[in-house]
Amino acid sequence: MSRAFRRHGESIRMQLAGGEVDLLRSMRDGLRAVLSDGAPDDPVIARLFPTAVSDDSEADIELRRLLRDELLSARLAALDDLHALLEQGRASRGGLRVDLDAEQAVLVLGVFNDLRLAIGARVGIEQLEREQLPSDEATTQRLAVMDHFGWLQEQLLAVLDPPSVQLHHDGDGQEEP
Amino acid sequence: MAPLLSAAPTSPVRERDVTTEDRVRPDAPWDVLVWDDPVNLMSYVVFVFRRVFGYPEPVARKLMLEVHHQGRALVASEPREQAEFYVQQLHGYGLHATMQRSS
Numbered sequence: 001m002s003r004a005f006r007r008h009g010e011s012i013r014m015q016l017a018g019g020e021v022d023l024l025r026s027m028r029d030g031l032r033a034v035l036s037d038g039a040p041d042d043p044v045i046a047r048l049f050p051t052a053v054s055d056d057s058e059a060d061i062e063l064r065r066l067l068r069d070e071l072l073s074a075r076l077a078a079l080d081d082l083h084a085l086l087e088q089g090r091a092s093r094g095g096l097r098v099d100l101d102a103e104q105a106v107l108v109l110g111v112f113n114d115l116r117l118a119i120g121a122r123v124g125i126e127q128l129e130r131e132q133l134p135s136d137e138a139t140t141q142r143l144a145v146m147d148h149f150g151w152l153q154e155q156l157l158a159v160l161d162p163p164s165v166q167l168h169h170d171g172d173g174q175e176e177p
Numbered sequence: 178m179a180p181l182l183s184a185a186p187t188s189p190v191r192e193r194d195v196t197t198e199d200r201v202r203p204d205a206p207w208d209v210l211v212w213d214d215p216v217n218l219m220s221y222v223v224f225v226f227r228r229v230f231g232y233p234e235p236v237a238r239k240l241m242l243e244v245h246h247q248g249r250a251l252v253a254s255e256p257r258e259q260a261e262f263y264v265q266q267l268h269g270y271g272l273h274a275t276m277q278r279s280s
Contacts, residue, residue: 071265
């Protein structure tokens with residue numbers, strides 16, 4: 001399988017398969033709807049806007065209220081920027097090719113992470129890990145998507161910041177000939 | 178000759194020259210903690226520590242492993258406003274960070 005991210009001159013070239021692009025668009029739309037709705041008892045909202053002060057619930061409520069607007073608008077802006085990046089991409093090899101500068105690459109990395117956190121919250125991953133409950137098919141599928149985007153994150157990190165990925169000292173991050 | 182990553186114009190990380198011990202300032206009243214999480218990748222957590230704090234890779238990796246093995250790590254001690262700033266940054270990257278008064 002070809003790599004999804006590689007150096008291309010000053011840019012990082014993202015090459016996604018058609019199925020990955022469809023999945024990404026639909027997850028992006030889904031997360032945007034959840035964020036816009038902002039239901040406080042939604043596990044995704046709870047995970048993306050977690051406890052901020054650990055020993056003082058009054059201070060915690062206050063700080064979370066303070067941080068929430070900025071964190072929310074940053075997340076929504078990142079989802080919109082990702083949408084714009086996908087729109088700018090060029091059709092290539094049955095998928096999509098997008099050239100990213102370093103800040104856009106950090107944005108993609110962060111959005112992938114938010115999408116994975118959202119899946120984890122949706123399937124109740126902390127509970128699953130503790131109790132090792134047998135997963136139904138929908139959960140298994142969601143976890144597979146979460147892993148897949150984790151694998152894409154690893155590839156992106158290997159190009160974006162090689163020291164953070166210790167096992168990739170054998171040619172990853174090299175310039176494309 | 179390979180250029181240093183931190184010198185590359187497109188580098189997403191600005192490394193600072195610090196050791197692990199430097200992250201704790203004895204006069205700073207607020208501790209910033211990062212808690213273990215089953216979703217965030219180890220390499221991603223190393224990257225976020227590098228990006229937010231400018232830690233060199235060995236410092237960032239040591240802290241990540243502390244989170245992984247002990248369930249949490251003290252990543253900074255700072256005056257209140259700076260601690261709040263770090264918590265906001267870390268939440269923005271999806272890490273579960275909290276602050277509390279230093280004991």
